[in-house]
Amino acid sequence: MARKEVALLIHDGVQALDVAGPLDVFAEANGFLPDDQGYDLVLLASDRRLIRASNGMPLAAHLTFGDAARRFDTVLVAGGPALPEAAEDIDMSAWLQRWGVVAGLYGSICTGAFILGHAGILDGRTVTTHWQAAAQLAAMFPAARVEYDRIFARDGALITSAGVTAGIDLALELVAEDHGPAVALACAKRLLVVTQRQGGQSQFSPLLQRRTGDSTPLGKVQDHVMAHIGESFPVERLAEIAGTSTRSIARLFVKELGLTPHDFVENVRLDQARNFLEATDLALKTVAFDCGFAGPEQMRAVFQRRLGLSPQRYRESFRAASRPSSTCSVSSDDGQRHPSHTS
Incomplete structure (x- = not known):
C-alpha cells in the first residue's frame, strides 16, 4: 500500500483535540510502518494566518484552499464549540464540494459535521x-440521518465521529482498515487509549430532559419521580400525580419532552444509577433497588440496551476519585454533569 495523504481542515475556534488527536494517531502509525506505506499529514485553511483554537492555542495551515486544488486520499473537517451557531464558510464549502467529496474517504470530527451540512x-x-x-x-439538516449514540458512523466514503476524543477512535479505525488491527492496537497502546471503546456516547451524556415549570402538571410529575425514584410508576400513577388522564399525561410528555412517560422514568432511574455507580461503593443490588429497578439483572439489561455496557463496566470507567458512601441526588437540568463546552 502506498503512502496516503490526509488533509485536515481547520478554522478559527477549532477544537485543538479535534486536530491533535487524529493527527497523533496517524503520526504514531508512521512509526510502525515502512516509509512508503505511512501517512502524510496536511492542515488546510482559508489562508496562512495564525488560527486561534478554542483553547487559545495558535495553529497555522500548511496549505490554503487555493494551494490545495487536488485530490487527497482522506479529507477530514475538525470541529469547534461555535460551529453549531456559526454561519457557512463559503470558501470551505466550495473546496469541500469540489475536492472533499472526490477523496477516497472524507468526513468530520465532532461538530465539523455542521460544516459538511x-x-x-x-x-x-x-x-x-x-x-x-x-x-x-x-434539525438544521433534516435530510441527514443523525445517529445520536455512535462513536463514529460510516456511510460509504463518508465517515463522521462523535465529540472531541472520538476523533481518535475514528483515526484508529482508519489505521486498522489500512494496515490491520495490530498496527491500530500498537498506536492505541502508545497513546494510552483503547482501540475500540465499549458503548456509545450516551454513556457520557446526561439522559434527563429539560425541566418544565414546577407548577405545571408535567413539572409536578418530574419532581415527584425524581424524589421517589425507588417507587413504581405506571402511567396511571403519573396521571394521578399530574391530575390528568392517562391519555393526557402521555400526550404531554411527548409534546413537551419528546419522549414517553416510560422513557422518562427509565431515564431518571438510569441517571440515578449512574450517579450511584460513579460516586458510591454501593453494591449493584442495592443500586438497582434504590433506583426502582426490579433487580440487578433488569438494571444490567437497561444499561446494555441504553449505554452499550454493563453497570460494573460503567463503574470501572467512571468511578470518581473520591467515593463517599452517602447517596447522591438525581441531577436536574441545572445540576447535570455537562462538559464545559461542545466541540
Whole structure:
C-alpha cells in the first residue's frame, strides 16, 4: 500500500483535540510502518494566518484552499464549540464540494459535521456528531440521518465521529482498515487509549430532559419521580400525580419532552444509577433497588440496551476519585454533569 495523504481542515475556534488527536494517531502509525506505506499529514485553511483554537492555542495551515486544488486520499473537517451557531464558510464549502467529496474517504470530527451540512454533503447520509449537538444537527439538516449514540458512523466514503476524543477512535479505525488491527492496537497502546471503546456516547451524556415549570402538571410529575425514584410508576400513577388522564399525561410528555412517560422514568432511574455507580461503593443490588429497578439483572439489561455496557463496566470507567458512601441526588437540568463546552 502506498503512502496516503490526509488533509485536515481547520478554522478559527477549532477544537485543538479535534486536530491533535487524529493527527497523533496517524503520526504514531508512521512509526510502525515502512516509509512508503505511512501517512502524510496536511492542515488546510482559508489562508496562512495564525488560527486561534478554542483553547487559545495558535495553529497555522500548511496549505490554503487555493494551494490545495487536488485530490487527497482522506479529507477530514475538525470541529469547534461555535460551529453549531456559526454561519457557512463559503470558501470551505466550495473546496469541500469540489475536492472533499472526490477523496477516497472524507468526513468530520465532532461538530465539523455542521460544516459538511452547510456544504450539502450530509443529505441522505447516516452521520453522527457530539451528543450535545446531535439534535441541532438533525434539525438544521433534516435530510441527514443523525445517529445520536455512535462513536463514529460510516456511510460509504463518508465517515463522521462523535465529540472531541472520538476523533481518535475514528483515526484508529482508519489505521486498522489500512494496515490491520495490530498496527491500530500498537498506536492505541502508545497513546494510552483503547482501540475500540465499549458503548456509545450516551454513556457520557446526561439522559434527563429539560425541566418544565414546577407548577405545571408535567413539572409536578418530574419532581415527584425524581424524589421517589425507588417507587413504581405506571402511567396511571403519573396521571394521578399530574391530575390528568392517562391519555393526557402521555400526550404531554411527548409534546413537551419528546419522549414517553416510560422513557422518562427509565431515564431518571438510569441517571440515578449512574450517579450511584460513579460516586458510591454501593453494591449493584442495592443500586438497582434504590433506583426502582426490579433487580440487578433488569438494571444490567437497561444499561446494555441504553449505554452499550454493563453497570460494573460503567463503574470501572467512571468511578470518581473520591467515593463517599452517602447517596447522591438525581441531577436536574441545572445540576447535570455537562462538559464545559461542545466541540
